[in-house]
Amino acid sequence: MMSVEARHKGAHAILGPTCNIQRGPLGGRGFESFSEDQYLSGMASAAIVKGVQKGGVAATIKHFVCNDMEDERNAVNSIVSERALREVYLMPFQLATKYATPKVFMSAYNKVNGILSSERKDLLGGILRGEWGWDGLVISDWFGCYSIKQSLEAGMDLECPGSPLIRKHNSVMHQILAREIPMPLIDERVTNILKFIKFAIQSGIPADAPEDTKNDTPETSALLRKLAADSIVLLKNEGDLLPLKEKDKIAIIGPGAKTPRSFGGGSASLNPYYQTNILEAIKKHLGSDDVPYALGSEVELSLYDLGKVVSTEKGPGFHVMVYNKPVEATDRKLLDDMTVESSKCLMFDYSPKGADKNKLFYWDMEGDFTPEVTGEPTKF
Structure with missing residues (x-):
């Protein structure tokens, strides 16, 4: 299904799976990985890679290696013994390579024993390409390339x-x-890029292919629902509390009940075909709106995503108009006009036609907000 969805998004490669080890709570992207168990992580990764690449789309296994913290992630130094490196942190990558052969490896941001992962010749060249016999494309994490000569010599093919x-x-x-x-080193790096391009062409996915939503089908929905249900494990059921009975009185507490936490932030964010929040799902199941709810403790560190609570004549979200000059200018030129459903916008590669040489542009965002209830502001 991931491969099918990638085709509908015009993507030749999926930037996953992630199989770093969940050894502690400081890995802010731990939810993208599979386990603290290296064998389970490796075999799960192999299965994902096989499924993705069976559909002609490349899998990118990441982050190679010991990428287990987010604090100062570009500078953090993971100090690890040779045995732990081999038996724990490299093991998932080794298993995935043995049983599935991912087309792409992504290097990590961090240092390993004082040397940046993207510059470790013993890892990228010695272990990955040498010992394991892997022959594919190595890319950097986003802005995770820190040198020219060292990274080229280590075996990183493409800066991303x-x-x-x-x-x-x-x-x-x-x-x-x-x-x-030396030019032979350049030739080696370029050859690996060209091999990947050949694979991408053979997939039949056009370059700059348009995205569509044709994979939003009952079959897709049924599979995703099954995956979500099968992933839940009940460890204890003291006093036979579950399953709840319709005569039981319940209250729903917590911000996640009304705002679905269905994905992570940053590069882990996405626009799903649809979402269901817990509160509305319970109301629908009970056939009643009489379900007590309280916000509880707020978890947002920054301003709430206003795109989720505003709308325009065209539907949910903001109406965005992109201009070449600020709002006070009298000769503004409209460069782009679109709707966005989130106020948390990542614009790594966005540059509207007509922007100046510095790629400078200005956004005007408009949206209407209607409160769910009428009342006085909460007083603290």
Whole structure:
């Protein structure tokens, strides 16, 4: 299903699975991984990779390796013994490589024993390509390339995303002319990129293919519902509390009951075909709106996503108009006009046609907010 969905999104590769080890609570992206158990993580990753690539879409296993913390993630140094590295942290990647052969590996942000993962020749070249015999494309994590020569020599083929931050054309050429970087090394990196491009072409997915929602089908919904239900494990049921009986009196408490926590933030965010919140689902199941609810403790660290509570004439979300000049300018030119359903906008590669040479542009966002109830503001 992931492969099918990728095709509907015009994607030649999926940036997953993640199989870093969940060894503690400081890994803010731990929810993307599978387990604290290295064997389970490896076999689960292998299954995901097989399924994705069976449909002609590349899987990108990540983050290689010891990417287990988010605090100062570009600078954190993971200090690990050789045995723990081999038996715990490398094991999921090794199993996935043995049983599924992912087309792409993504290097990690962090250092391992004092050396950046993207610059460790012993990991990318020695273990991955040498010992394991893997032959594919190595890419950096987003803005996770920190050098030209060291990363090229280590075995990182492609700096991501998009236009390079480090491997700029003039800088690379300068090092080639100084004979700091030999052309056979460039040829090796480029060959791996071309092999991936060949695989992408064979998938039949056009370049810059448009996205569509044709995979929003009853079959897709049924599979996703089954996966969600099967993933829940009940460890204890003291006093036969579950399943709840219709005569039981219940109250729903917590912000997640009305605002679905169906995905993570940043690059883990997405626009699902539909969402169901817990409170409304329970009301529907009981056939009654008489279900007590309380917010409880708020969990938002920043302003709530206003895109979820505003609307326009076209539907939910903001009406966005993109201009070349600020609002006080009298000669503003409209560059883009669209609807966005979130106020938390990531614009890594967004640049409207007509923006100036610095890619400077201005957003006007409009949306109507209607409170659910009428009343006085809460007093603290």
